[in-house]
């Protein structure tokens with residue numbers, strides 16, 4: 001059951017990584033302020049997991065009531081080079097925030113095994 005939920009989450013989040021120009025539609029998009037303190041910790045963990053460093057303070061954070069990209073509902077979005085949009089209901093969901101952080105850290109919209117692993121990796125289980 002747990003794996004179905006993870007797969008479902010992965011599929012929902014996939015919409016943020018469409019290669020090439022995406023038609024994005026946000027409902028009630030606004031600047032996220034203050035940025036939750038836990039984000040810098042999640043950023044540090046994500047950097048460590050993908051083995052790339054990128055400045056946390058350069059990120060511009062946004063929150064939206066809903067996110068639709070190319071007709072697909074998403075939990076988060078990364079707008080290159082430094083904008084991250086998180087669906088309001090996902091603001092404290094580590095896997096969603098880390099997923100978008102990894103797009104930013106790698107400056108890539110790739111959805112490979114690494115982004116899936118590192119989105120769910122925590123300090124307790126750093127290597128799988």
Ligand SMILES: [Zn+2]
Nearest residue numbers: 013014016017
């Ligand atoms: Zn993505």
